[in-house]
Amino acid sequence: MIPREYLKKIRRIEIRTNRMAQNLLAGAYHSVFKGRGMDFEEVREYQPGDDIRNIDWNVTARTGNPHIKKYREERELSIMVLVDVSASDQLGSGTQSKKELAAEVASVFAFSACRNSDKVGLILYSDQVESFVPPRKGRSHVFRLIREILYFRPAHKGTRLKNALDYLNLVMTRPAVVFVISDFLDEGFEKALRVTNQRHDVIAVSIFDRREVELPDVGVISLEDAETGDWMEVDTSDVRLREAFQKRALSERAARRRVLERTGLDIIELETGKPFQLALKSFFDRRMRRR
Secondary structure, three states, X not given: OOOHHHHHHHHHHHHHHHHHHXXXXXXXXXXXXXXXXXXXXXXXXXXXXXXHHHEXXXXXXXXXXXXXXXXXXXXXXXXXXXXEOOHHHHOOOOOOOHHHHHHHHHHHHHHHHHHOOOEEEEEEEOOOEEEEEEEEOOHHHHHXXXXXXXXXOOOOOOOOHHHHHHHHHHHOXXXXXXXXXXXOOOOOOHHHHHHHHHHOEEEEEEEEOHHHOOOOOOOEEEEEOOOOOOEEEEEOOOHHHHHHHHHHHHHHHHHHHHHHHHOOOEEEEEEOOOOOHHHHHHHHHHHHHHO
């Protein structure tokens, strides 16, 4: 039985993200993510403006009138959302954690798929695959995905994206659109990501929290590494320490971005507590310009 407060949160996310999928991204999603190919539909007489490359010369010769082959797009897609549920995903310095941001973004993609009669599935991973929800259609299925992301309790704390990508390539034998939502606080996944992008259309959604690059001036505090459990005491009133922390954190973040860029993926960067509509719209605009 899901507690009432959980249901309210899921419902709020559903309403907000479904509206975004409908108003902001509906046409862009359909234009950017095409089906797997074209199906032959019929042969009909040539009309002015038709592409002459589609002329059916056999029928044209038999009837004495030019005819063309007409095709329709094989529309149905499978969308897979891979969400990092490692311990670092719990971080949230303001009103929203990285896990909550991941749930909202995944919900937008899922509702966009739902509105286009596409299937959407989910893989939750830490240092191993924690949960797999096969692609299906329908609003109730999207509701389930939101619930899984928000309230699933992983068995492990670490992060190993390579394992999730290897699993994805085993269970998804047909090409899919794959959104990887993570802070990418990991290493050794570059080759697996490149291989996966050759089989599927992979988009990296990189999420971060401001506290990962900025220490507040609050005196002496104890910090725990969420994934390793290591503790350390830090005097945040030390200006030089705060500056060194920020410099190192920004350098590591830039290095993670370079890894993603080398794989040739599209990258969407999002911050907790900040609106992400414009970032998603910018991504779809870039895709449409390339087409």
